[in-house]
Amino acid sequence: MKNLIQQSVNDSITVKKEFFSDNIENIESCASIMAAALKKGRKILLFGNGGSAADCQHIAAEFVNRFRMERKPLAAIALTTDTSVITSISNDYSYEDIFSKQIQALGKKGDIALGISTSGNSPNIIKAVRQAKQMEILSVGFSGNNGKLKQLTDICFCVDCDTTARIQEVHILLAHILCDLTERIMFNE
Ligand SMILES: O=C(CO)[C@@H](O)[C@H](O)[C@H](O)[C@H](O)COP(=O)(O)O
Numbered sequence: 001m002k003n004l005i006q007q008s009v010n011d012s013i014t015v016k017k018e019f020f021s022d023n024i025e026n027i028e029s030c031a032s033i034m035a036a037a038l039k040k041g042r043k044i045l046l047f048g049n050g051g052s053a054a055d056c057q058h059i060a061a062e063f064v065n066r067f068r069m070e071r072k073p074l075a076a077i078a079l080t081t082d083t084s085v086i087t088s089i090s091n092d093y094s095y096e097d098i099f100s101k102q103i104q105a106l107g108k109k110g111d112i113a114l115g116i117s118t119s120g121n122s123p124n125i126i127k128a129v130r131q132a133k134q135m136e137i138l139s140v141g142f143s144g145n146n147g148k149l150k151q152l153t154d155i156c157f158c159v160d161c162d163t164t165a166r167i168q169e170v171h172i173l174l175a176h177i178l179c180d181l182t183e184r185i186m187f188n189e
């Protein structure tokens with residue numbers, strides 16, 4: 001057991017170190033894009049399944065409430081939380097449509113659609129990104145190293161690893177860093 005714990009910790013650290021050393025510039029530029037969109041009154045729409053749905057809610061809360069500094073609320077919404085919307089779309093159409101229909105309803109040109117999928121292939125994520133493109137909404141993907149998301153999104157953060165949990169651990173650290181940088185860019189600190 002002790003070895004298993006140590007192995008998970010070591011793997012997580014190794015995957016994180018590799019990812020962040022390869023993606024520093026991409027992260028800086030994504031934070032600038034987010035800050036510019038939020039400054040113009042645009043919003044960030046987040047969507048994912050399972051653990052990534054939880055990440056979407058977590059990230060939206062950092063923007064809407066606060067991350068590190070006292071500042072005004074920023075516009076972000078997780079499309080994973082309204083059970084009436086999600087169940088009615090799944091029931092009447094299909095689970096594949098749960099995010100794309102919400103993008104269609106709530107998204108506006110200039111917003112940012114942030115889709116999280118460790119496989120990079122979940123059909124509801126892919127469909128939502130396609131919907132965003134049609135509406136001139138910039139798409140950001142958080143994924144693993146496989147799947148369609150990286151080809152489809154305008155900016156993709158791909159974690160070079162095959163283990164879902166390790167990929168998710170990079171995603172949440174990445175999200176925290178993006179929140180931190182976005183706040184600093186917007187509020188000059
Ligand atoms: O958190 C985990 C596994 O660590 C799971 O809940 C996981 O998120 C779910 O199986 C998702 O449905 C996987 O979807 P995706 O990341 O491949 O789009």
Ligand SMILES: [Zn+2]
Nearest residue numbers: 051164165168
């Ligand atoms: Zn998980």
